[in-house]
Amino acid sequence: MGDRMKKVTILALHLGYGGIERAIANLANFICDEYEVTIVSTYKLYDKPAYEFDPKIKVEYLMDGKIAVKVDAYKQLLREKRLGKLGKLLFRDYVKKGKISDLFKDIKSSFINVREKKQKMISYIMSCDSDIIISTRDIHNTWLGQYGKQDSMKIGWEHNHHNNNDKYINKIVQSVQKLDYFVLVSEELKQFYEEQLKDSACRCIYIANSIDRLPDELSNLEEPNLISVGRLSPEKGQLDIVEIMKKLHPLFPTWTLEIIGDGVLRESLEAKIKKEGLEDVIKLAGFQNQDYIQSKLSHSSLFIMTSYTESFGIVLLEAFAYGVPCIAFNSAQGANDIIKNNTNGYLIPNRDIDLMCKRISDLIKQEAKRKVFGLSARKTAEKYDAHAIAQEWKCLFEKEKQ
Numbered sequence: 001m002g003d004r005m006k007k008v009t010i011l012a013l014h015l016g017y018g019g020i021e022r023a024i025a026n027l028a029n030f031i032c033d034e035y036e037v038t039i040v041s042t043y044k045l046y047d048k049p050a051y052e053f054d055p056k057i058k059v060e061y062l063m064d065g066k067i068a069v070k071v072d073a074y075k076q077l078l079r080e081k082r083l084g085k086l087g088k089l090l091f092r093d094y095v096k097k098g099k100i101s102d103l104f105k106d107i108k109s110s111f112i113n114v115r116e117k118k119q120k121m122i123s124y125i126m127s128c129d130s131d132i133i134i135s136t137r138d139i140h141n142t143w144l145g146q147y148g149k150q151d152s153m154k155i156g157w158e159h160n161h162h163n164n165n166d167k168y169i170n171k172i173v174q175s176v177q178k179l180d181y182f183v184l185v186s187e188e189l190k191q192f193y194e195e196q197l198k199d200s201a202c203r204c205i206y207i208a209n210s211i212d213r214l215p216d217e218l219s220n221l222e223e224p225n226l227i228s229v230g231r232l233s234p235e236k237g238q239l240d241i242v243e244i245m246k247k248l249h250p251l252f253p254t255w256t257l258e259i260i261g262d263g264v265l266r267e268s269l270e271a272k273i274k275k276e277g278l279e280d281v282i283k284l285a286g287f288q289n290q291d292y293i294q295s296k297l298s299h300s301s302l303f304i305m306t307s308y309t310e311s312f313g314i315v316l317l318e319a320f321a322y323g324v325p326c327i328a329f330n331s332a333q334g335a336n337d338i339i340k341n342n343t344n345g346y347l348i349p350n351r352d353i354d355l356m357c358k359r360i361s362d363l364i365k366q367e368a369k370r371k372v373f374g375l376s377a378r379k380t381a382e383k384y385d386a387h388a389i390a391q392e393w394k395c396l397f398e399k400e401k402q
Helices: 018-033 066-079 085-094 100-127 138-147 166-175 187-196 237-250 266-275 290-297 313-323 333-338 353-365 367-382 386-396
Strands: 006-012 035-044 058-064 133-135 152-156 180-185 203-206 226-229 258-262 283-284 302-303 326-329 345-348
Touching: 006 018, 006 258, 018 035, 018 386, 058 100, 058 367, 100 138, 100 187, 133 138, 133 386, 138 166, 152 302, 166 187, 180 187, 187 333, 226 290, 226 313, 237 258, 237 266, 237 353, 258 290, 266 283, 266 353, 290 313, 302 313, 302 353, 313 326, 313 333, 313 367, 326 353, 345 353, 353 367
Parallel strands: 006 035, 006 133, 035 058, 133 152, 152 180, 180 203, 226 258, 226 302, 258 283, 302 326, 326 345
Antiparallel strands: none
16 A cells, blocks of 8 residues: 555535534544545535534535435424424424425425435445445445445444434444444443444444543633533433522522523423523523534533433533533433543432432532532543544554454
């Protein structure tokens, strides 16, 4: 191979906003000086990717995806039998605008796109001559294993937790059978899938997700601000945050909470906040860019996570980077890898809201302890710096192909 750079191709569904997409950007940006990196996205959702890529990185799109992604969201609600929410979305997007005929056109386009996206991605994989190909979706794992060139190192990269869902576990396990390596973002997931794949040639590797920056100035942890960041959806458990603030507000009337994120749970959250009379206590900031989030973290004193499930919890690391202690339910499995109980934050067992309130109260009242936790949090974040995590990927890339 001489002195030429190895080629790395990363397969993505889209390059919009999301944890997977951010992880792709972080990895690509920190390896592109040593590898020739191409990102191949099935859908083009925006004029440019949501996260910034180094100019050396080549980005290719296989098809426009705005209509397909919207209709895919409707189909997901239909599969989940959330017909009330589906009806509201359809009414808002089509009926109210007097474009009901467009709904049927979009559905037809969506089915055409499903076939087209499969054909285009398979065609790309078959023609890809990269030394290393990384897949970030289970269906891409399958196609990569079936159609990827024999000489390419084939890697699956899993970001979701299985939540003991047998159907999902089986789908993932089957999808990576013909790959060389399967990268998991937590040690717990690595051990789990290692057992599932013990009779397979595919080897499991633990490489954590990373954060792309460590700010020079940390939060002073002196302002009466609580913060939570994440998609507003049932698995994130934000309705419990309202219960928590309902209990805390009488004790600490000057402390407020800002929830950054948007999603299907927003209407329910707004209604619950209004019902409890907490409109001046809990702010729903909606979706915001990274500059906004970082600005808020730098003025926050505690980060609250109420997720039922979390494969990694990169938002915790972002808070840690600013020296902000975190408190989470240990049902968010990814939090268990990051939060060291009574050191840089607290892990709350059994989704015990009363205990969560007590731990938050303790840290509100004890500023000195809060600051000790904050220093420990920052040290934890430094272990996940993108430069360090990129080295682990580079070590994998230099391994012999299976």
